[in-house]
Amino acid sequence: MPSISCSDCYKNNSTMKKKILALVTGGTFDKEYDMITGQLFFKDTHLHEIFKRGRSTLDITVRTLMMIDSLEMDEQDRDIIVKNCQRSSFEHIIITHGTDTMTQTAKVLADANIENKTIVLLGAMIPYKFGMSSDGFFNLGSALAFAQTMPSGVYIAMHGECFDWNDATKNRATGYFEHLKKMQDN
């Protein structure tokens, strides 16, 4: 049985129904293929369709803040993300984000010292719309789970793992996030 012996464990009490906020910022996760130009572009977020396909019964509110490649994010864009997290009454937040500068946004969020909120950034290496080869669906499932169970803080959820905000770096050659800190075996 979960022992409610500290404020962090409180979050792990699974009889607590969590309200989750999903902030959309774009990234490869939501890109689509434009058959006329042969380029990738953004239309609307696919989150609603994905929750439906996952048969999600979670209480999720979706807000699209922007739909951009994270390489194009600037200080104002990150400020919008921070402000939305700060002002929100939600204690569990996921943020879809391009993988290229996800760690930068994670740092800005951590530096803002937002209390009592579990914020999980996630992305995809292959657009969700590209079907059976996309990791987006899997990452979303794990991010939503981490958002419900991790203690307050800022995290990155990619390829099944949950990284502390200051423990992740994207390996641009392989496309994987790696731990900066020394990993202890379990």
Place this chain on the structure above:
Amino acid sequence: MPSISCSDCYKNNSTMKKKILALVTGGTFDKEYDMITGQLFFKDTHLHEIFKRGRSTLDITVRTLMMIDSLEMDEQDRDIIVKNCQRSSFEHIIITHGTDTMTQTAKVLADANIENKTIVLLGAMIPYKFGMSSDGFFNLGSALAFAQTMPSGVYIAMHGECFDWNDATKNRATGYFEHLKKMQDN
């Protein structure tokens, strides 16, 4: 910051690399369509393919215990599942399982009082092999996350939620699992 103030929070320290055991028992999750007979049947588990598609970097060991519809599970089958969990050195276990009798197996596991292990059962309403309409991929992502973060105990992970073993019942009309206990709002 996660405060390591109790043994349960210990599990939430994301610098701990978790070794996960995935036990396969079958269920709709792993069913395939037999074009000759027009029926669904089992071949091998698709877990390896799914982890690859999700680009999972988790340390997961897969063991197929059986490939059956959970309606066909009997006492001996459940005993095999329990024994495999008991004897295992893994502290984080996911079990793919048919949704029809998932709560029965969860109860048998809970009654076995297996200490220091987080055991998460998951399934799918639509076979993973049926492509874009399957909830299997999403459930697996969340189950792996819950297996890493939830305190010791037995859980059911379906459609994004994590149910205590004694808090879930499958609504056979809708195909969704529902909470038995009164839900508190967050």
Place this chain on the structure above:
Amino acid sequence: MPSISCSDCYKNNSTMKKKILALVTGGTFDKEYDMITGQLFFKDTHLHEIFKRGRSTLDITVRTLMMIDSLEMDEQDRDIIVKNCQRSSFEHIIITHGTDTMTQTAKVLADANIENKTIVLLGAMIPYKFGMSSDGFFNLGSALAFAQTMPSGVYIAMHGECFDWNDATKNRATGYFEHLKKMQDN
């Protein structure tokens, strides 16, 4: 250059815009998975969705005659199919049909001696809705092509080939249609 030297070649003049009639009778082609019962069943035909996905610019009219497994077809059902072909003003007709008794329906149509019409039956071994593994999409593309180019008569289009109505038999062990007549090499 195509020489319009006989009435059959007339059909091959690609500047002739063909109006095509698509008659839906069911079969594995249009089956769906019912997650509540775990069985396959019929809802509506997916033909419209398939034409859209194939970006078809053909002039196709769709009529659903029935949605049944072809093993359940009886004399009256086949009579409905024949009458619809006879009364129709369309000269190019495709019929989606279960593969199990497709040759029976083909014979009944041929025996009806319907003049000046190219009638092509097609089916699938895997439901279109099962995604990337379905042969339905491919068979439909070829059937529509054969319906535009073959001389008047009744045909079966499966796995890329066009069989004369009396030249096909379904191999129930392999799921493939085979030629009854001796094949000449080209």
Place this chain on the structure above:
Amino acid sequence: MPSISCSDCYKNNSTMKKKILALVTGGTFDKEYDMITGQLFFKDTHLHEIFKRGRSTLDITVRTLMMIDSLEMDEQDRDIIVKNCQRSSFEHIIITHGTDTMTQTAKVLADANIENKTIVLLGAMIPYKFGMSSDGFFNLGSALAFAQTMPSGVYIAMHGECFDWNDATKNRATGYFEHLKKMQDN
């Protein structure tokens, strides 16, 4: 019954087993998404996989001539395509090709006056690898059918239709091929 009253109808005798040559030149049809660069690129052709998925029983020989975007094709590239068609003993040839300059290649082939061969170019607006949204699979099914039934000559098979080589123009705004000649109703 098909009347073998002219050399062109000969091709429509479905008891003639046709050997088909599939020449691969690239184009959107065979492009893939490179998750590291975020760009589309070429690896190997997917034709073999597609024939398997369509459960094709056709006698098809695949030869990859090049894997390029058709905007990059030059005179030498087109010469390679022409020579391969000329020297080949196959009488039925399909050519996967980018849609942007498909009509140019079709003209060069027609000008080469290759006798006794039915040559059908096809492409896709969405890469086959992008799954459920690709028109590639459908176009391939129809192209293979047209290659078996059309009289000698050069054609373009796109979105279900078969265009004479000099009757097609790609509408770059919509992505569809349109007829240049006046269409007669059937």
